[in-house]
Each structure stands twice: as structure tokens, then as C-alpha cells.
Amino acid sequence: MERPYNFSAGPAAIPPEVLQQAAAEMLDWHGSGMSVMEMSHRGKEFISIYEQAEASLRELLAVPANFRILFMQGGGLGENAIVPMNLSRAAAVDIVITGSWSQKSRKEAAKYCSQVNTVVSNEADGHTSLPDPAGWQLGIGSSYVHVCTNETIHGVEFHSLPDLKALGSDAPLVIDFSSHVASRPVDWSRVGLAFGGAQKNLGPAGLTLVIVREDLLGHALPICPSAFDYKIVADNQSMYNTPPTWGIYIAGLTFQWLLRQGGVAEMERRNIEKAQLLYGYIDSSQFYVNKVAANCRSRMNVPFFLRDESRNEAFLAGARERGLLQLKGHKSVGGMRASIYNAMPLAGVQALVGYMREFEQKHT
Ligand SMILES: Cc1ncc(COP(=O)(O)O)c(C=O)c1O
Incomplete structure (x- = not known):
């Protein structure tokens, strides 16, 4: 399955x-x-x-x-x-x-x-x-x-x-x-x-x-x-x-x-790769933003915002349709949050970035 x-x-x-x-x-x-x-x-x-x-x-x-x-x-x-x-x-x-x-x-x-x-x-x-x-x-x-x-x-x-x-x-x-x-x-x-x-x-x-x-x-x-x-x-x-x-x-x-899997050293390597992919895409986009200083960005929890927050619900609905679950940000800060812990494979982050790009292209 x-x-x-x-x-x-x-x-x-x-x-x-x-x-x-x-x-x-x-x-x-x-x-x-x-x-x-x-x-x-x-x-x-x-x-x-x-x-x-x-x-x-x-x-x-x-x-x-x-x-x-x-x-x-x-x-x-x-x-x-x-x-x-x-x-x-x-x-x-x-x-x-x-x-x-x-x-x-x-x-x-x-x-x-x-x-x-x-x-x-x-x-x-x-x-x-x-x-x-x-x-x-x-x-x-x-x-x-x-x-x-x-x-x-x-x-x-x-x-x-x-x-x-x-x-x-x-x-x-x-x-x-x-x-x-x-x-x-x-x-x-x-x-x-x-x-x-x-x-x-x-x-x-x-x-x-x-x-x-x-x-x-x-x-x-x-x-x-x-x-x-x-x-x-x-x-x-x-x-x-x-x-x-x-x-x-x-x-x-x-x-x-x-x-x-190779222990925490290997997990760290994978987590850096996943985080770089996601932050790299967010930083290259005019549509999404992450506000955390580059030297302390979490590799595990990536909060990000759509610059046009009126599209939040549409973004989340489209994500769910594509099998990308639970991306809603914490209620105290709003926006989105992608938690990409050890169990999240690189393919999951690739799928998320693919969807974010698709959504951006559709709405700009
Ligand atoms: C960093 C951190 N500390 C403490 C907590 C609170 O944990 P718990 O809900 O298990 O009491 C959380 C929960 O998300 C957390 O992320």
C-alpha cells in the first residue's frame, strides 16, 4: 500500500x-x-x-x-x-x-x-x-x-x-x-x-x-x-x-x-539534504517565505508562509489531495509547517517541493 x-x-x-x-x-x-x-x-x-x-x-x-x-x-x-x-x-x-x-x-x-x-x-x-x-x-x-x-x-x-x-x-x-x-x-x-x-x-x-x-x-x-x-x-x-x-x-x-540506517551520523546527512532542498526552494521563490535566520534554521521543523495568506486553505486542500498530510502551521504562528523528522524520506520532501512549485506556478 x-x-x-x-x-x-x-x-x-x-x-x-x-x-x-x-x-x-x-x-x-x-x-x-x-x-x-x-x-x-x-x-x-x-x-x-x-x-x-x-x-x-x-x-x-x-x-x-x-x-x-x-x-x-x-x-x-x-x-x-x-x-x-x-x-x-x-x-x-x-x-x-x-x-x-x-x-x-x-x-x-x-x-x-x-x-x-x-x-x-x-x-x-x-x-x-x-x-x-x-x-x-x-x-x-x-x-x-x-x-x-x-x-x-x-x-x-x-x-x-x-x-x-x-x-x-x-x-x-x-x-x-x-x-x-x-x-x-x-x-x-x-x-x-x-x-x-x-x-x-x-x-x-x-x-x-x-x-x-x-x-x-x-x-x-x-x-x-x-x-x-x-x-x-x-x-x-x-x-x-x-x-x-x-x-x-x-x-x-x-x-x-x-x-x-547507519545511525545518527547518517540521519544527520539525510536531514541536511532534506532541509537544504526545502529551504533552498523556499528562498528561491517569491511566493513562499521562511523568516528564520539562515544559521539557526531547524532541519526538523520548517515553518513557511504563503505571501498571499488568502490561499492557505487552497494550498492545504491541494496538498491533502496529493497525499501530503498535516502541513498546517501551529495555531500560534499560522501559515504552514513541514516537519521532516527522521522517518520522512527525501522522496517526501521532493514531493512537497514539487507540489509547492506547481501551486506557485498556478497562482502567479
Ligand atoms: C520542544 C518541545 N518541548 C516540549 C514539548 C511538549 O511536549 P509534550 O506535549 O510531550 O508535553 C513539545 C511538544 O511539541 C516540544 O516540541
Whole structure:
């Protein structure tokens, strides 16, 4: 069956091979007589699924031995509270504002911290630039520095992680990598904690990934729920409470699929190729526009606008007819957004650009 190309920002497309494998194993996982959804998380079958998922992810993202991988629940927004409850010591924290998601993180952190310093903000230019880290004013003694490394709505991405040590800070860097996890390698030497919901690049909604340096465990505030205390979760191999078993299983299949493709280095190569094709076409056109500065354009989420917005509905209807789904922009910014995560093949972006060109020619 020919499937349409799905440009959703999340929950997003999953590689067809992963869906096919899950379908084949749905009623009877490896002769167990059970679906993965029906297994006890304490049974040997699920433990083997969990261990394989964790090992594959460690290999895929080259996670160093002094980092723990936690499979949690609560999503990215849940982590906006869980991170300060675990890391802030109720003191001051620093936040870099680059778009809607970091703004949400700032608001939530303020509930748990004595102070939330805005290190720098790109709000004045409508979240279309990336303030150079060399000019950041980091707070003295802040418990951590929070950065959203890919702003899913505004399409702003960090193409290298800030080096806080070089900026004179010992604070751990916390990254929200929800919408570009596994699309490129991570420089763990610069990171204290990374979190992300699975529903964009890793699998179904319901699973939240946390990768945390061991020395950051064990500092949760007394008000932190036990199920969200990173140390308790780590000490119990993510099974203090029932983990999102189905999400872990599908993410595990996705990790193996990514490894078979050549890992994150190969994904990065493909993602650059796809992004160049799409941005290149938008920039060459008088009909469409992307407003993000060239040095921080997201390879995953490409917001774009028709210069004549009265044609938006016709554009979306024509796209749907051609099997190009879920291109409508986020309601807070309008326009269009093409999310071109790992599961989107180059052919999907070629089909999108082909349609955009056809639509432009028809209407100019
Ligand atoms: C960068 C980023 N952070 C956080 C979130 C919130 O994630 P969730 O809906 O899983 O809480 C999203 C969701 O789109 C996101 O893109």
C-alpha cells in the first residue's frame, strides 16, 4: 500500500518498517502468546525488550557510561516541572528564550525556583534568530541552564550546543531535545541532562526520554513525587511505577531501525539534504517565505508562509489531495509547517517541493 507523506509535528510519522514489525508481532510477541501491551513489565519478556531498547539507545546516541537513561512519562511539559524539582535545589536557574517551548519552561520553572533568569531572548525578532552564546549573561551560582535545542513551533535550532564552561559557568546544561533527538549526534561533554517526548522522532506519545549525568541524581526537592524523582527512577531501572511499555517497545524498534540506517551520523546527512532542498526552494521563490535566520534554521521543523495568506486553505486542500498530510502551521504562528523528522524520506520532501512549485506556478 502506498502511504501518504505525513508532515505532522508530533505525534509524527513512524518508519513503515517499524509499524510493519509491530503489526506482525501484535498478537504474539516472539512466541510468548502475548501482545507487548499485555505483558507484565516485571516479566522476562518485557525486561528483554526494555534492556534491548536501552542498549540500542546508548549505542545510537553514544551515551557515556556516567549518564543514566530513564524511560518516564509526563512528556516535555511534565519535564518542565520535573527538571526543576530534581535539579534546582529551589535556588536560581537560567533559561535561554528562543521560542514558545522555552517560554513555557521558564513559566513552569518559576513555580519551583527562587528565581528564573532569562539569559537572553529572541522575542523581539519574533523568535527568528539565535542569540550568540558569546554574549549570554549567565547567573552566578545558578543550579542549571535550560536551553530548548530545537524550537518545534518557531523552527529555530541550535546547530552546536553552547559550551557553558567556556562561558565561565559550572552549571549543568539542560536541553529539551524533544523535536530533534536522534536526528544528529549529541556532544555529551556539554550536557548535564537531556529530555524529550518520544512522539516526534522516536515512537508513540506517552514515553518521555531522560538522559541524566549521574552526579545530578539525588537532589530532588521534598515535594517531588517519588515517581518523578530521577534517583528513584534510576535505582529502579525506570520501573518504580509501571513504565510506558508499548512506547518503550516501539522506541526500541525505532532505535534498531536507526542503527540499521547507519545511525545518527547518517540521519544527520539525510536531514541536511532534506532541509537544504526545502529551504533552498523556499528562498528561491517569491511566493513562499521562511523568516528564520539562515544559521539557526531547524532541519526538523520548517515553518513557511504563503505571501498571499488568502490561499492557505487552497494550498492545504491541494496538498491533502496529493497525499501530503498535516502541513498546517501551529495555531500560534499560522501559515504552514513541514516537519521532516527522521522517518520522512527525501522522496517526501521532493514531493512537497514539487507540489509547492506547481501551486506557485498556478497562482502567479
Ligand atoms: C520542544 C518541545 N518541548 C516540549 C514539548 C511538549 O511536549 P509534550 O506535549 O510531550 O508535553 C513539545 C511538544 O511539541 C516540544 O516540541
